[in-house]
Structure formats: C-alpha cells, structure tokens
Amino acid sequence: MxxxxxxxxxxxxxxxxxxxxxxxxxxxxxxxxxxxxxxxxxxxxxxxxxxxxxxxxxxxxxxxxxxxxxxxxxxxxxxxxxxxxxxxxxxxxxxxxxxxxxxxxxxxxxxxxxxxxxxxxxxxxxxxxxxxxxxxxxxxxxxxxxxxxxxxxxxxxxxxxxxxxxxxxxxxxxxxxxxxPKFSRRRMYGGAQQMLRGAAKKILIADRLGEMVDVVFAGPELYSGLTIWIAVIAYAGQIYYDFAGYSDIAIGAAKMLGYRFPANFRHPYLATSMGDFWHRWHMTLSRWLRDYVYVSLGGNRNGHWQTYRNLLLTMTLGGLWHGAAWTFLLWGLWHGISLAIEKAGATTKRMPRLLGWVMTMFIVLVGWILFRCAGDLPQATAMIQQMATFSKGIAWYPPLAIGAIAVMVLEHLAWRTPLRKAMRLPSDRWYSPIATTILLWALVIYAPQQFSPFVYFQF
Amino acid sequence: MCLAQFQSSSGERSPNDMPANIKELFGTWFIGVVVGTVIIAVTSPLFLRSYAPLTVDSVRQVYTLSQTPRYRWRSEGYADSVIGPLGMPGRSDLPATKTDTLRVALWGDSQTEGVAVSDADKIYAQCERQSVERFTGDEFKQMVVLPFARSGEDAHDWVPQMSRIDEHLTVDVHVFFIAELVDLAAANQSRSNVQANNTKFAYSNYAPAFVIQAARNLFTTGDGAQPRRLRFSLGPTQTVSAPPPRKELTHDQITKVDWQTSIHAITGGTTKPVVIVYGPVVPSIVSGTVVAIDEHANEFERIKQAAFSNGVVVVDVRDDLLDAAGRGNWPHGFHNGQFGSGHLNKIGNEIVARGILRGVKQVMRRTDQGSN
Structure with a gap:
C-alpha cells in the first residue's frame, strides 16, 4: 500500500x-x-x-x-x-x-x-x-x-x-x-499538514520531474547537453522531493498517532560542503552509518589516513546499501572521496560560500548521474561528457519539469526567510485554510491514475 | 566525518494553538475552502483541458464536440480551439460554396483533429494556407478544407458520414489522413446508428473542468475509462494486463485484413474522388531508441495496390517525416509531452498538409485529364 x-x-x-x-x-x-x-x-x-x-x-x-x-x-x-x-x-x-x-x-x-x-x-x-x-x-x-x-x-x-x-x-x-500518548489537537493538525505537504512534494513535484527524467535517462544520447543538464537537475529534485515527501507523510502519520519521528531532510541543496550535505540528506541513514559503521571502524581516532579510509569504507557501504549495482557502490565511493578530500583540508570550508555551494552541487549532481544510471557506467560517463560539451541533440524543455525545478529553487531559498514559517501553514493564519484547499484540489487533480511508486521503495 | 546529528522532530515548530472558539474555527475554514476553490476555478483553465459534451450532429449523425469558441487542450501541446458547426475543430463557420474554390473534406482521428495545436497550425488551416502560397497562379483553385476528423474515429465511422456530407454539403474531394493502418481496416464493418438528440457527457455543461478532472482521477484509472477499484486484500497481487485498446490489432491480424474490401467500402461511400495520406508515427522514440522503420510497411504496399485498383490516390509522407526529424524538427511530440511520440505538432501538420496538397493535385490532374 x-x-x-x-x-x-x-x-x-x-x-x-x-x-x-x-x-x-x-x-x-x-x-x-x-x-x-x-x-x-x-x-x-x-x-x-x-x-x-x-x-x-x-x-x-x-x-x-x-x-x-x-x-x-x-x-x-x-x-x-x-x-x-x-x-x-x-x-x-x-x-x-x-x-x-x-x-x-x-x-x-x-x-x-x-x-x-x-x-x-x-x-x-x-x-x-x-x-x-x-x-x-x-x-x-x-x-x-x-x-x-x-x-x-x-x-x-x-x-x-x-x-x-x-x-x-x-x-x-x-x-x-x-x-x-496524549491527544493533542495541535499535533493532529501539525501531522495532517505535514502529510499534506509530503503528498504535495511527491505528486506535484517529484512525479512531474520524473516524467522528464525517465525519458531522458532512457536514451540520453538523443538529447542536447542542455536538456541533459535540466534532466539531471530534475532528477536531483525528483529523488529529494520523492523521498522527503515520503518522510513527511511518515512523520506526519506518526505525529497524528501521537509519536515523534526524527527528521530525515533539511533542504540538502542549500549545503555549502559535502559534510554539510550529509547533515541535511537522509539524516537518519547518515547518523546510522556514522554511529554503527564509521565509529565501529575507528572513526577519526587513529590518525588522518585511517580517518580517510573509514570515510571511504562507510560511504561505499552506504552506496551499496542503496542498491545492488556497481554504480551505487561508485556513488558511495564518490561521496566518500569528496568527504575525505574535504576532511584533508583542500576543502570548501575555506572557500567563499557561493563557490562552496557550486562545488558541492557539482559533486552531488555528478553523483546523482551515477546513482540514476544504476548498472550502466558507460551511459553515466557519456552523459557527463554530453553535459561538459553541451552536445547537440533534441532540445526538449518540458514546462512542467522546469516549473517544478523553479519551485524547488524557490522553496529552498524561502527556507532561509520568514516565509519558512508560513510554508508550514500554521492553524492560526488566515491563509492556511485557503492554501490547504488549493493543495488538496491540486493533489486530486494531479493524483496518479497509474501506479507511481516512491523511488526509495526499491532500496 | 560530518554526518547528520539527530535533530528532534526536524527542528519543526508546532503550529500555534487552534482557535478556541469552534464557531470561529468552522467559519475560518468554510471561508478558506470557498476562497481556495474559487482560486482553483479561476486559474484552472490555464492548466486543465476542457471537458465538452458530445452531441449528435444532425448532418453527420455521429457524436461530435458541441460548438464552443474555446476548447482547451493542455497536456500534450497547449492550445485553444474553436469548435465550429458540424463539430469541426478550428473552423468557426461553414464557408459558403464558391465556384473558385476546391472543397475538401478531411477525415481522420485525433492526429488529424489536432486539438493539441492552435487553429492556425491545424492540418486544415495549413492546407488552406499552403494552397494559396504554393499554388497561386497554378492550375489549382484555393482550397477550403472542412475538418471532420475526430479523436477515436476510424473508417468504420467515416464511411457513413461521407455519404451524408455529400448529400448535405458540397465537397469535391474526400481526404483521409491515416496514422494507423488499422483505421482503414474497419471500413467494411457494420455499425449501429446513434440516437438523434442524444448527448454524451452532458454533465460537462454544468460541472467545471477541474471538478470533472478530479472526479476522473479519484474514480477511474488508466485512461479514465476503467472504474477505480480499491484493493484491501493481502498481496501479492497477480498483475493483470489491461485489455488492449479497441484499435490495437496484432501484427498477424493486420496481415489478414482484406484491403481490397476496405478500400472498396470507402469508395462505395462517396461518388467523389478519395485521397489517402499515410503518415505513421515515424520516427518514434521508444525506450530511448529512435525507431525509423514503419513496422507496417508491407501492409501499406498492399493498401497502395488495393487503392490503385479502386482509383484512390495514395500519398506517403513517411520520408518527409523522417527528413524533418533528421534535421532536428521532430514532427511528433511537444515540449510538454515527448518528442518522437504522440500527436503531430505544427511541423508534422505542415508535412501532412503538403502531402494532402500533393494528393489533391494528383486527383485534380486526373479529373482534368478525364474531362479532356
């Protein structure tokens, strides 16, 4: 179900x-x-x-x-x-x-x-x-x-x-x-709103992005470099909103039943370093890996080289946890290497924040290509080549996917402003019933008529 | 290693207290629901297609879209179409008969209907424009094209309509644009008459499109035709493949079609010359691969032979479609759909219009030769 x-x-x-x-x-x-x-x-x-x-x-x-x-x-x-x-x-x-x-x-x-x-x-x-x-x-x-x-x-x-x-x-x-647990109207309302937000993330954003992602990743050689760039950013958005949407529904449902779950995401695409990214992405997995793999391997207690080795091993295992394919392993290794380099000091920490963000997003996006091309390394490398050279091909710019990317950007930017509170639709604000109604209508209008599973179900 | 620290409940702030007064609460939410729904109602035409009632046209004796100045299409392409008399998409009126014009009836399915493109880019409009631009001063007259194509129809529907149109209107040539050969195979099947004054989907007169769309999503599945069934039984479930759409024939079935009979049934439905323009979805992109080969190429050759022996002109636009795609101008698909898949776009319509003009030109040349 x-x-x-x-x-x-x-x-x-x-x-x-x-x-x-x-x-x-x-x-x-x-x-x-x-x-x-x-x-x-x-x-x-x-x-x-x-x-x-x-x-x-x-x-x-x-x-x-x-x-x-x-x-x-x-x-x-x-x-x-x-x-x-x-x-x-x-x-x-x-x-x-x-x-x-x-x-x-x-x-x-x-x-x-x-x-x-x-x-x-x-x-x-x-x-x-x-x-x-x-x-x-x-x-x-x-x-x-x-x-x-x-x-x-x-x-x-x-x-x-x-x-x-x-x-x-x-x-x-x-x-x-x-x-x-004690019944609380506030928690019920908060949980219901979080479930609604989660469903909106999945149905209104992730699924819209997925429509483009599926087509381009099925035959990237047909499309222009710019279209592939958009598709890769769309995939970054799809996997985030799909999983964050699922997590919101899970956390909201638990909240309505009277239980509190830890958060899983904190706007990962605002990260200005890879370490920061893993503070924001799939947080319950990253702390699990930290506490039960990285620490068990010795963590950073035995000098620099051991620390780097432990980082590489932890992240590679983390990659393999996502799926049984060499590209998942490579994805984990890619993140491990990035974290190790960052730890070594040649890092985004000393960079201006904007440059750090650009570098982090570049590493993350390349990582997502490896991740999405599960099992197909030549395709992943060909895509990266096409992006680097802005190769020619079908120039396809789906407005819904581009609109969903714009929503992703705005949502991330708004998170650092007072709008962040408003986006939670507090019960005592006049706009909350209006926004809730609009969201519900949008969800029903765009409800999937076909089976549309969550990306992370396969893991 | 910088991995995530546990944060209790996402650093989320619980919403403020609910209004204590239950009346105030219901009042606020009632107004909110009304305002929210009004906002959706006002903005939905920007992103939702129209749902229009189908009424039986007195001349054609089939269900056609009711006349409306604005029929919206949003999901694959983005266009507003006029639905004119006789259910003609794109034409707001029925042009008067003039001696210096050549009147063409255009038949087909949704590819020809073209609600995904604006009226000026529909096949009929491009034919008329091209007939002026390309044949001025030539031996041909300006064309007036009557677009009778309708989504989901095939020769089974067109044949009886042709004779009725011949009875009531002046038409010089009947043109069929065929994207799927199976559409021609149905020509010799028997059909039941529709009830006059009947209206299908009358509810779309009263319910706004966003309500209909929402209801379709909630209560139907697949293409909107199957009622949604909820499953509460335990899994695993057996995957039951959906029944094939009405049009789908297997490759074997198509090779057994008697095209002579089909073409004969078509020509038997009218006394006017008939042109068949063939333009399947080629090239198409299937699972990331370009498919440039028409899987029914052999059948098309059989149809051409049958058409020749029945005096029907056949035009093949497959090469033009392939050439256009080769130049990067994909004839099928849209930015809000998928290129190499689905319906003809403006470029595809232009190619088909050129093909129709070629066919009509051949017919007129034949007629002229015959009369000389």
Missing amino acids: LFTQLEFPIFFAIILIAAWLSRGRTLRNTLLLVASYYFYAHWDYRFCVLLMLSTAVDFVVAKQIHRSENEVFRRRMLLISLVINLGMLGYFKYCDFFIASARPLLQACGLSGETLGIILPVGISFFTFQTLSYTIDVYRRKLAPTNSLLDFALFVAFFPQLVAGPIVRARELLPQLAAV
Missing part, C-alpha cells in the same frame, strides 16, 4: 480513529501492530515472516547480551544478530548481484552463473538497520532491552516508517511506545 494510493487515507483514517478510541497501551499497541502487519502483508503476506524473524532474533539476542557480563558470549550473541540480519539482507538484496558480477568466474568453474530472480522484500534495508541498531545499542550498553515483545515488534514493524524510513532508533521510539 503506497502512501499516495487511495487505499492509504482510508486505512489510515480507520486506524487513527481506532487508535485514539482504544483504551490502554496494550490494546493500542496491539492494534497498531496488527495494522502494521496488515500494511506490510497488503504488499506480500509471505514476507511478514522476515519481519517476525528479525523481531524475534533481536528481541531474544538483546536480552541475552544485556544479561551477560561475559564479553565473549555477548560478542557471539551480537554476531548471531549481525549474521541473521545481514544474511537476510545479503541474500535478498545482493545475492543476484554477486552472482551476476561473478558470472565469468562461476562459468569457468562449470557453474551456470544464472541469477536466482530473488524478489526484494519492500523495506528490508530499513527494518534490518533498525533492529540492528537496537541490538548494537544494547551491546554498547547505551540502551536497556525492552521486556515487552509487543512494543519491540511494533518498533520494528510500525507502518509509517516500515518500508522506507526514517530509520528510527529504539531509544527514540521504544520509550514512546511504552506509554499511551
């Missing part, structure tokens, strides 16, 4: 009313757990088993880790969680990729090298990271394990964040699930 499908508002309205009518934490959490499993099963009931497995393993393992003082035992337990969670992720997400990549070798050994055609369970990258963070936090003694399987199962499967984040940590959500 997609947030932008008509089924979702109906499902959500029923759950919202039932949740606020249900008395007591157990009843409320049970209802939300059942709703969350239904939400997942609506896509494919068979993969609910994975959710259950991940929940059961980490619930038991975390308890064992917490109880024991024996470091070897604790490590073994952590290893079990890592092997099961990462094994699951590895099998479903990377198995075919590794088989395809190693095909010549496998064929040389007399094996067929045929991929297995494994279906990627929706949200597996998100919920495995979420359960892993719980177990690692317990192992690091930063968190005491919960005694409630119900709460923990809900933490893993809670439907607003189940399929594409934000990656919420146990210490953020579990304490909230341990109590019955």
Whole structure:
C-alpha cells in the first residue's frame, strides 16, 4: 500500500480513529501492530515472516547480551544478530548481484552463473538497520532491552516508517511506545499538514520531474547537453522531493498517532560542503552509518589516513546499501572521496560560500548521474561528457519539469526567510485554510491514475 | 566525518494553538475552502483541458464536440480551439460554396483533429494556407478544407458520414489522413446508428473542468475509462494486463485484413474522388531508441495496390517525416509531452498538409485529364 494510493487515507483514517478510541497501551499497541502487519502483508503476506524473524532474533539476542557480563558470549550473541540480519539482507538484496558480477568466474568453474530472480522484500534495508541498531545499542550498553515483545515488534514493524524510513532508533521510539500518548489537537493538525505537504512534494513535484527524467535517462544520447543538464537537475529534485515527501507523510502519520519521528531532510541543496550535505540528506541513514559503521571502524581516532579510509569504507557501504549495482557502490565511493578530500583540508570550508555551494552541487549532481544510471557506467560517463560539451541533440524543455525545478529553487531559498514559517501553514493564519484547499484540489487533480511508486521503495 | 546529528522532530515548530472558539474555527475554514476553490476555478483553465459534451450532429449523425469558441487542450501541446458547426475543430463557420474554390473534406482521428495545436497550425488551416502560397497562379483553385476528423474515429465511422456530407454539403474531394493502418481496416464493418438528440457527457455543461478532472482521477484509472477499484486484500497481487485498446490489432491480424474490401467500402461511400495520406508515427522514440522503420510497411504496399485498383490516390509522407526529424524538427511530440511520440505538432501538420496538397493535385490532374 503506497502512501499516495487511495487505499492509504482510508486505512489510515480507520486506524487513527481506532487508535485514539482504544483504551490502554496494550490494546493500542496491539492494534497498531496488527495494522502494521496488515500494511506490510497488503504488499506480500509471505514476507511478514522476515519481519517476525528479525523481531524475534533481536528481541531474544538483546536480552541475552544485556544479561551477560561475559564479553565473549555477548560478542557471539551480537554476531548471531549481525549474521541473521545481514544474511537476510545479503541474500535478498545482493545475492543476484554477486552472482551476476561473478558470472565469468562461476562459468569457468562449470557453474551456470544464472541469477536466482530473488524478489526484494519492500523495506528490508530499513527494518534490518533498525533492529540492528537496537541490538548494537544494547551491546554498547547505551540502551536497556525492552521486556515487552509487543512494543519491540511494533518498533520494528510500525507502518509509517516500515518500508522506507526514517530509520528510527529504539531509544527514540521504544520509550514512546511504552506509554499511551496524549491527544493533542495541535499535533493532529501539525501531522495532517505535514502529510499534506509530503503528498504535495511527491505528486506535484517529484512525479512531474520524473516524467522528464525517465525519458531522458532512457536514451540520453538523443538529447542536447542542455536538456541533459535540466534532466539531471530534475532528477536531483525528483529523488529529494520523492523521498522527503515520503518522510513527511511518515512523520506526519506518526505525529497524528501521537509519536515523534526524527527528521530525515533539511533542504540538502542549500549545503555549502559535502559534510554539510550529509547533515541535511537522509539524516537518519547518515547518523546510522556514522554511529554503527564509521565509529565501529575507528572513526577519526587513529590518525588522518585511517580517518580517510573509514570515510571511504562507510560511504561505499552506504552506496551499496542503496542498491545492488556497481554504480551505487561508485556513488558511495564518490561521496566518500569528496568527504575525505574535504576532511584533508583542500576543502570548501575555506572557500567563499557561493563557490562552496557550486562545488558541492557539482559533486552531488555528478553523483546523482551515477546513482540514476544504476548498472550502466558507460551511459553515466557519456552523459557527463554530453553535459561538459553541451552536445547537440533534441532540445526538449518540458514546462512542467522546469516549473517544478523553479519551485524547488524557490522553496529552498524561502527556507532561509520568514516565509519558512508560513510554508508550514500554521492553524492560526488566515491563509492556511485557503492554501490547504488549493493543495488538496491540486493533489486530486494531479493524483496518479497509474501506479507511481516512491523511488526509495526499491532500496 | 560530518554526518547528520539527530535533530528532534526536524527542528519543526508546532503550529500555534487552534482557535478556541469552534464557531470561529468552522467559519475560518468554510471561508478558506470557498476562497481556495474559487482560486482553483479561476486559474484552472490555464492548466486543465476542457471537458465538452458530445452531441449528435444532425448532418453527420455521429457524436461530435458541441460548438464552443474555446476548447482547451493542455497536456500534450497547449492550445485553444474553436469548435465550429458540424463539430469541426478550428473552423468557426461553414464557408459558403464558391465556384473558385476546391472543397475538401478531411477525415481522420485525433492526429488529424489536432486539438493539441492552435487553429492556425491545424492540418486544415495549413492546407488552406499552403494552397494559396504554393499554388497561386497554378492550375489549382484555393482550397477550403472542412475538418471532420475526430479523436477515436476510424473508417468504420467515416464511411457513413461521407455519404451524408455529400448529400448535405458540397465537397469535391474526400481526404483521409491515416496514422494507423488499422483505421482503414474497419471500413467494411457494420455499425449501429446513434440516437438523434442524444448527448454524451452532458454533465460537462454544468460541472467545471477541474471538478470533472478530479472526479476522473479519484474514480477511474488508466485512461479514465476503467472504474477505480480499491484493493484491501493481502498481496501479492497477480498483475493483470489491461485489455488492449479497441484499435490495437496484432501484427498477424493486420496481415489478414482484406484491403481490397476496405478500400472498396470507402469508395462505395462517396461518388467523389478519395485521397489517402499515410503518415505513421515515424520516427518514434521508444525506450530511448529512435525507431525509423514503419513496422507496417508491407501492409501499406498492399493498401497502395488495393487503392490503385479502386482509383484512390495514395500519398506517403513517411520520408518527409523522417527528413524533418533528421534535421532536428521532430514532427511528433511537444515540449510538454515527448518528442518522437504522440500527436503531430505544427511541423508534422505542415508535412501532412503538403502531402494532402500533393494528393489533391494528383486527383485534380486526373479529373482534368478525364474531362479532356
């Protein structure tokens, strides 16, 4: 069930009313757990088993880790969680990729090298990271394990964040699930507005940009360099508004149910350095990578070269997390190298802010080309060449995509002005009902008649 | 490493308190909803197409768009068209018969109807303009073109209309612009008569376009013809492919069409000369690749033979379409659509108009030779 499908508002309205009518934490959490499993099963009931497995393993393992003082035992337990969670992720997400990549070798050994055609369970990258963070936090003694399987199962499967984040940590959500939230009209209004904004980002901006992106990236050699520039900027906008829109709906839905999720985006295209960019882009993933990969590798504790190595490894793994293709890996490596260079001092920090912004956006845009051309490196390099030379070809300037890019620019600029507050449509402002009505009409008028999935669902 | 710090709830500010007075709250929102809707109603013509009722034209005996001075098209191309008498897109009046003009009836589907381009750039208008510009002082008269093409129609619809038009109006030549050969294949099929005084989509007389568009999006799916069905059952779902559009015939089916019969049915519907202009969507861009080959080229050769034996002039504009695209002037598609796909644009219409003029010229030459 997609947030932008008509089924979702109906499902959500029923759950919202039932949740606020249900008395007591157990009843409320049970209802939300059942709703969350239904939400997942609506896509494919068979993969609910994975959710259950991940929940059961980490619930038991975390308890064992917490109880024991024996470091070897604790490590073994952590290893079990890592092997099961990462094994699951590895099998479903990377198995075919590794088989395809190693095909010549496998064929040389007399094996067929045929991929297995494994279906990627929706949200597996998100919920495995979420359960892993719980177990690692317990192992690091930063968190005491919960005694409630119900709460923990809900933490893993809670439907607003189940399929594409934000990656919420146990210490953020579990304490909230341990109590019955207090009803607040303000939070309800704020949550509804955030959901509306999220839907607008997805349907009115991301989908409009996507129409151009799909066509140009399908055959970039046909189009002029300028058209490719526009398409690449459009893709930057599409992926941001698509994912930020999803995150807004998730955060808004949780808020309406009485829970608080961390923010996932903070206008990333205002970043004036790569470090700044990662402070603003997919923030829940970047802090996960920082705390559980970068820090685990040693962080910046062992000198410059180790720090650079750790940055490269963390970002490369982060790239691979997004998808099983060499270009995702390259995308991560590209960002890792940029961060390492920045860290080394030859950086945008000492540059004028405008120059820093231009350099950062250049690096980010080149990165998005690698990202979008998943699996097709020659195409990515050809596109970069065409952009550099402003090559000739079909000069296609779709007004809706260009309009959506203009909205993106204005929205980013407005975020640094007092308009930022107005854009949240506070309930006590005269323009809020008018703007809300216009947004609702626009959403219905532009509602997708065809299936239009979120970009990050594939990760 | 500069990775994100956790920020509680995005640094978001919760909205201010809601108005305590419930009456005030409802009042504010009621006014807001009304004002917001009025703003949408006033601005929507800029970005939304028209929905017009279809009425049965007394002469043509088919559903045509009702007469209106402004029929908007916004999604692929951006144009306002006049819908004139007999449902003619682009013509505001029916020109009086004059002896020094050559009257051509133009038939086709949405490619020929051309609501995506402005009236001055429609095929009929370009034909008339070119007939003045290119043939002045020639042996040909100025052309008056009556655009009877309508979206979704094929020879199945055109044949009976031709004889009715011949009865009621003066027409010297019938021209068919064919983008899909299957449109000709339907010529010899039987049809049921429409009910006179019937109106389709009458609700578009009363409901504004933005309301209709919103309702279509909410309650239908795909091309707007299938009712939307909500699914609350558990997945996975089996992907059921939608039934093919009415026009789609498989390659095998097309090769089995008896073109002789089809062409004969067309010429049987009129006593006037007939011209067929063929211009499929070539070149097209499919999944990022330019397709310059007409997959029905062999069938077109069969049609040409059938047309020749029935005295029908056939004009092929495929090379002109390919040449134009080769020069960077793509004949199909728009900036707000996709080049190499969809409907003819101004350039494409110009090419087709040239083709029509070539065809009409041939017909007139034949007629002159016959009368001499």
